[in-house]
Amino acid sequence: MAYLARRENPFEELFDFRRDFDDIFNRFMTGAERPTGMLGSAPPIEAWVDSKEKKYHLRIALPGVDPNEVQLNLQGNYLTLSGEHKSTEEKKDVDYLNKEFSYGRFERTVILPEGVDTEKLTAEYNNGVLEIVAPLSATALPKRIEIKSLPKAKAAGA
Numbered sequence: 001m002a003y004l005a006r007r008e009n010p011f012e013e014l015f016d017f018r019r020d021f022d023d024i025f026n027r028f029m030t031g032a033e034r035p036t037g038m039l040g041s042a043p044p045i046e047a048w049v050d051s052k053e054k055k056y057h058l059r060i061a062l063p064g065v066d067p068n069e070v071q072l073n074l075q076g077n078y079l080t081l082s083g084e085h086k087s088t089e090e091k092k093d094v095d096y097l098n099k100e101f102s103y104g105r106f107e108r109t110v111i112l113p114e115g116v117d118t119e120k121l122t123a124e125y126n127n128g129v130l131e132i133v134a135p136l137s138a139t140a141l142p143k144r145i146e147i148k149s150l151p152k153a154k155a156a157g158a
Helices: 012-030 152-157
Strands: 045-050 055-061 070-075 078-085 104-111 122-126 129-135
Touching: 045 104
Parallel strands: none
Antiparallel strands: 045 055, 055 129, 070 078, 078 104, 122 129
């Protein structure tokens, strides 16, 4: 009965599966218990490389989380975000119709790609999104490799 609302995009279920799988894997590796709520132990991310600016971007969704509740740790190319989202007020003597806000511990580890200059990482929190940016070395940028073809005379003799 949990999925009564129809989804506009059928691929959302695949992303939910991926997120749940990542959550299970992270709990297995860290031994952490799953906290209750939507954030779970692995907040959603999006990461990309901006080839023009030669920068790596990582955005982590942390809606309603105070940035003072968040810790970022770097070890090698492993960037770990962790913290705790605490409830600011608890309502007593009320009958909730819906209760989907999440509170509790969260953690997410991201492996940074090779070529990210970890010494120059910056992190900014704005409107519930933590954005981490780092410059990339030229070797880390995607490049197109030209495919050469042999002349027909050589190809026929080979």
